[in-house]
Structures are given as C-alpha cells and as structure tokens.
Amino acid sequence: MxxxxxxxxxxxxxxxxxxxxxxxxxxxxxxxxxYPPSFVKDSSKVADLGPYKEVAEQMKNDGIEILAVVGIGGSSLGGKAIHNLFNAYSDRIFFWEGPHPSAFYHMGKTAESRKVGLLWISKSGSTLETRTNLALFRQFFPGTPEYFVTSNPEKIADLNPPADKIFVFPEDLGGRFSMVSPVGIIPGFFLGADMEGFVxxxxxxxxxxxxxxxxxxxxxxxxxxxxxxxxxxxxxxxxxxxxxxxxxxxxxxxxxxxxxxxxxxxxxxxxxxxxxxxxxxxxxxxxxxxxxxxxxxxxxxxxxxxxxxxxxxxxxxxxxxxxxxxxxxxxxxxxxxxxxxxxxxxxxxxxxxxxxxxxxxxxxxxxxxxxxxxxxxYEINPFDQPAVEKGKIYCKKLLAGSDVEPAVSKVLEF
CATH class of the missing domain: 3.40.50.10490 (Glucose-6-phosphate isomerase like protein; domain 1)
Structure with a gap:
C-alpha cells in the first residue's frame, strides 16, 4: 500500500x-x-462480476470497436479513472459527458468509420445531459447497440431499453461512490483490465x-x-x-x-x-x-x-x-x-x-x-448533495421557456 x-x-x-x-x-x-456508508455494503463483490464480464465480452464478440460511455459526474468519473489507470491512451473507449457540439461531432465522425456501442449511465434515469446525448445519437445512428446502467429502471422505460441490457445498481449507492458497480466495472472489463483483482x-x-x-x-x-x-x-x-x-x-x-x-x-x-x-x-x-x-x-x-x-x-x-x-x-x-x-x-x-x-x-x-x-x-451527511438540485430546477425552467429572473445584468460590451 x-x-x-x-x-x-x-x-x-x-x-x-x-x-x-x-x-x-x-x-x-x-x-x-x-449516515452508514452505502459503499461498504452495496459495492460489487467479486462474486457479482460475472454478468458484467459477460456483457463486455459480448460487446467485443459483436465487433464493437469503441464503447461510448454516455454519463456525467459520478456516472463517468469512476470509469474514466479506471481508463486512465489501465491505459490512458487507448481509443477503445470514449466518455461522452456534456452536450458539447464538438464532442458530438467527434462521436459522429467516429461512428461513421468504426462500430460503436453505447453504454448509457444515469443513476436517476432522468439526467438531462445523458438523455440529450442519447436522443441526438439515436437520431443520426439508429440501430447502434445500447446498454443501460441505472438505479431506477422504471424511470427509463420511455427509452425502450432491451430488458436483457439493463444493469441495476442499488439506489442507496451514491453516484460519486458507485465506481465499484457496473458504472465502472463494465468499462474496465471492456478495456481488458483486471477488474476481479481491482474489486x-x-x-x-x-x-x-x-x-x-x-x-x-x-x-x-x-x-x-x-x-x-x-x-x-x-x-x-x-x-x-x-x-x-x-x-x-x-x-x-x-x-x-x-x-x-x-x-x-x-x-x-x-x-x-x-x-x-x-x-x-x-x-x-x-x-x-x-x-x-x-x-x-x-x-x-x-x-x-x-x-x-x-x-x-x-x-x-x-x-x-x-x-x-x-x-x-x-x-x-x-x-x-x-x-x-x-x-x-x-x-x-x-x-x-x-x-x-x-x-x-x-x-x-x-x-x-x-x-x-x-x-x-464535520457532523454532516456526506452522502447527499441537496444544493445541486437548485441548478437543475432552473435549467429545466429555462429550457421550458419559463420566465426566470436573470442573475446577471449587462454592464459592458467588448
């Protein structure tokens, strides 16, 4: 150590x-x-890894050359850390996080020349960025193999995911603590990392x-x-x-x-x-x-x-x-x-x-x-994040065209 x-x-x-x-x-x-730590009881054990290893092997056997991980925050950073550790320079995996036009352009150019599979990750099932990117990708590349990781499968029913391609991790396991779950383990297995040893x-x-x-x-x-x-x-x-x-x-x-x-x-x-x-x-x-x-x-x-x-x-x-x-x-x-x-x-x-x-x-x-x-x-609950919800609420109001008082006013132009 x-x-x-x-x-x-x-x-x-x-x-x-x-x-x-x-x-x-x-x-x-x-x-x-x-505030008992959920990562102690709810993180994956070695005995749980079989289905995750199997799906990673299935992806490769199906000819998937690049895995696009569609997630943000805790749904992405754990997998990125494993990618960075195991082979930071591998182009076999791409983490598509925010709805940036340049990221979509890169993803689209890649999908035109190489077979891509999508691993869609959202703990809540309703994350704005991940739904945005999935909708956009489906429009231009229908039929791409898709796999889903969530804590709330009922909330992604409208995405019509195949039942055998949904991987569920416990609701109590917070996103930022979830890397030792399908969130980080499936990308690791796809890369060929020793995830049994890691877990x-x-x-x-x-x-x-x-x-x-x-x-x-x-x-x-x-x-x-x-x-x-x-x-x-x-x-x-x-x-x-x-x-x-x-x-x-x-x-x-x-x-x-x-x-x-x-x-x-x-x-x-x-x-x-x-x-x-x-x-x-x-x-x-x-x-x-x-x-x-x-x-x-x-x-x-x-x-x-x-x-x-x-x-x-x-x-x-x-x-x-x-x-x-x-x-x-x-x-x-x-x-x-x-x-x-x-x-x-x-x-x-x-x-x-x-x-x-x-x-x-x-x-x-x-x-x-x-x-x-x-x-x-500090005598606080280290497992919640109540303040971040406020920004999400404002974002939804702005996109819905609601009248939201601006927080800033123009003072100069240059």
Whole structure:
C-alpha cells in the first residue's frame, strides 16, 4: 500500500495523535450510525462480476470497436479513472459527458468509420445531459447497440431499453461512490483490465479501514483527522499534486467525491484543488508559495515505473542526463515539496508502490473512507448533495421557456 510521509515543519501536528483522538473517535461512530456508508455494503463483490464480464465480452464478440460511455459526474468519473489507470491512451473507449457540439461531432465522425456501442449511465434515469446525448445519437445512428446502467429502471422505460441490457445498481449507492458497480466495472472489463483483482483489492480496503478499527490502526481515520485538524485551524483547502499522469483520473474523481460530500455548510472551508505535476508548477506554484498560506498540499506519486521507465541520454548539457524519467519526476516533486515546506505550507506525500489494478482498489477505498470520516467530523451527511438540485430546477425552467429572473445584468460590451 502507499506510504505516507510529511515534510517537517511546525505546521503539521503529531501524525498519530491530533490531541482530539477520543472525541474524533466518538464522531466517527456516531456519524456511522446516523449516515452508514452505502459503499461498504452495496459495492460489487467479486462474486457479482460475472454478468458484467459477460456483457463486455459480448460487446467485443459483436465487433464493437469503441464503447461510448454516455454519463456525467459520478456516472463517468469512476470509469474514466479506471481508463486512465489501465491505459490512458487507448481509443477503445470514449466518455461522452456534456452536450458539447464538438464532442458530438467527434462521436459522429467516429461512428461513421468504426462500430460503436453505447453504454448509457444515469443513476436517476432522468439526467438531462445523458438523455440529450442519447436522443441526438439515436437520431443520426439508429440501430447502434445500447446498454443501460441505472438505479431506477422504471424511470427509463420511455427509452425502450432491451430488458436483457439493463444493469441495476442499488439506489442507496451514491453516484460519486458507485465506481465499484457496473458504472465502472463494465468499462474496465471492456478495456481488458483486471477488474476481479481491482474489486478484491477494494474489498480488502473496506475491511481494513472499517469504523470498528480504532484510529491508531486505521490510516483512513488518521488522514481524515489530520486534514480536519488543520482545516479547522485557518486552512481552507487541499491541493492534490499528482505526479503520475495515470493518476489524474483518480484526482478528478476525488475532487467530485470531496466537493459534493463535504460542501454542506457555509462554515466549511475545505476546497479540493487538483494540480498536475510538473505542468502546474509552471502556473500555480508562485501563488501557492508566496500568496495567502491557506492550503495544505498533498503529493501523490508512484514508487517506480519498472520496464516502462526510460533513461534520458546525456545528449546535451543538463542535470537530466543519465537519469530515468521517474527520477526526474521524483526530483521535481521533492523539490516543490521542500520549497512549500520551507515556506511553512503543510506538505504530505503519498507514494504508491505501483499502479497495478490488483492494488489500486484499496487506494479508492481509502479515499472513500477518508472523505466519509471527514464528513462525520464535520457532523454532516456526506452522502447527499441537496444544493445541486437548485441548478437543475432552473435549467429545466429555462429550457421550458419559463420566465426566470436573470442573475446577471449587462454592464459592458467588448
């Protein structure tokens, strides 16, 4: 599993004991009783995977060359994270999320030359973006093989889905927690990823960081306690610096998981921010080093790339010569961590031993627990998202032609 290190400066509190362990433990247990995590009981087990593997094989046997995953938010980000981990550069899968004309153009051009199958995912069955994209695609490409994933099959009856191509996951399993369900597993199997190993690893993490395991032996509780302790003492968010390109999908998934789960009260300042290293060193680092000291910094890297690593030749002068790409990335990450720590920014570092699917399930389980335990410490329900419904209501009114008072007024033209 990942190792966790902290750059030494006086900002980080004692890792094993924030000084509030007993109180935090009470909140973990009371929160668990009030808001039990559905991902513990409702995520898929290895024994459940047969139908998902079979449908992925059927797609390939039917000659489907590209799987278009039509979903958005929690219906997409988990599958994208698996795609990113397993083979980020594979063009065998396309995630079609918002109703962007350019995305439809790309999808249409692809469908003209290669056989496409559609995997339509909507927990509610009524998501505006996914229904929009399905209606558009059917107009231009009728007869395309379609598969459906939802928690509410009765709400998609008007789409006339074939009964044998509907995959249902539990209603209690929130979209952002649903990657270990047909939402993420079917795309993974289609790509050829070891989803049995991934799910087995995930279940191992579910047991390892259960609420019954005390804080001194529970990494998820310790991480949540550390973040909470600093977020309650003037820090306003966490910057997740990802130095493995294959992990950026995980980072985008985590931003949604964190933001929708924790953004529930006006006094909660815990903004998640995703940065890719080393690219974002050249955009945001100046701000984080010298502007307001309001953010914690968490670095995520991998311990090595094995046979995929490459030595850079000493072709011309430079410190990079005769180093592997991993060594260069590692030096860049360490140097930024040192600079931030020197400026009294809280810096933590997670190093994963590798990116194999049979290990990565535990990594996703860890962060589901960390965010859940943070929610319990804030004494909120980490599994709902009541505020986002307001925007959906306004959108439906606007599309229906209702009179909606504009939130902005024109002040200038340019």
């Amino acid at each position: 990942a190792s966790i290190d902290f750059f030494s400066n006086r900002i980080w509190k004692n890792w094993q004991n924030t000084g509030n362990t007993a109180r935090y433990e009470e909140l973990f247990h009371s929160g668990y009783k009030m 087995q690893s995930f279940q191992s993490g579910i047991e390892q960081w259960d609420v019954s395991i005390p804080s001194e032996n529970n990494a998820a509780k310790q991480i949540a306690s550390q973040y909470f302790s600093l977020l309650e003492n003037r820090f306003e968010g966490v910057v997740f610096w990802v130095y493995a390109a294959e992990m950026m999908g995980w980072g985008r998934w985590l931003v949604q998981l964190w933001g929708e789960s924790l953004g529930k009260r006006s006094n909660i300042s815990a903004l998640p921010y995703l940065a890719q290293g080393p690219e974002d060193q050249h955009s945001m680092l100046q701000f984080f080093l010298e502007a307001s000291n309001s953010y914690m910094h968490t670095f995520v890297h991998v311990g090595g790339y094995g046979v995929h690593d490459t030595v850079v030749p000493q072709e011309f002068p430079g410190e990079f010569g005769n180093h592997t790409l991993w060594e260069i990335l590692q030096a860049q990450q360490k140097s930024i961590g040192l600079a931030l720590s020197e400026n009294l920014r809280p810096v933590s570092e997670f190093t994963l031993p590798g990116l194999e699917m049979q290990n990565m399930g535990r990594w996703f389980a860890l962060w589901m627990y960390v965010v859940t335990y943070l929610g319990y410490l």
